[in-house]
Amino acid sequence: MNRKSFTLLLVEDELADVALFQDLLADAVAEVDVIHVENGRQALQYLNREDQFLNATYPDLVVLDLNMPVMNGHDFLAHVKQQPELRSIPVMILSTSDHPDDIQRAYHGYASGYVVKPSTYEEFVRVVKTIEAYWRGLVRLPSIAEVATRAAR
Template identity: 50%
Template sequence: MRSATAPFHLLLVEDEHADAELFTELIGEISRDIQIHHVLNGQEALEFVTRQGRYVQAPFTNLIVLDLNMPVMNGHEFLKRAKREDRARSIPVLVLSTSDHPRDITRAYHEYASSYVVKPGSFAEYRDLLTVIEGYWRGAVKLPTVEQISAAQSSAARSNG
């Protein structure tokens, strides 16, 4: 079980700087112990969660908040690739997108997104939404610890080897 004082590491994958700043500001108002790590596209996110390149020292990520429409590698491609990686497979991914198109929603779930939320139009609605998200992912949901995930990966590697 995660300590009440241990930080909760959230990876925000968002190419729009203004959206990332707003998200970070609102989450900071809701909870002080959420550590937000921001990357600009799916390629950087994949490197972060698999600890490659400049992210070799990245902390274990408790939750990924993912935009879909980004340059370099979009959110859909990130989901497809991340869910094939042992280090990323168990990390829940919340898609936070402006798109409410049924095709995007269905595709994200097909690619193993944990949830899909449409970005609200007003500041107050956005703050309320992030309060609900924080309460759900940090209160209602039981997430595995890094130790539990490592043990499961080691066990799988031994049985495959």
């Protein structure tokens, strides 16, 4: 398995979910940097290196909630997938919504995966471990910095 450092951008407005996700990930694996922002607008600012995020590094994965204030997950997904320099960043939805319309809309917007937030602690542990094993260990991800450099040319 690939064990290089891994950067994850967590876009989530519920602070209890953020704390749980970060704690579980820290317990499950090493060398994962979790950057947290509270809504889609902040996530776009981060990815575009705007305002307080001028020195941001591209994440290997975005974990995105759908239902957030300011800019929801669907709108964020639409914006990020329209930008050639950001399009290759995988975006996995982690939402309480199990509604077929949300799932269809997310995949239509080029989400890389859709996971319904677990209702129990044990299920949440399993989900976090699976996210880490799949996105950090199993799949091969593009070098986002290289993709962004090519797209800017």
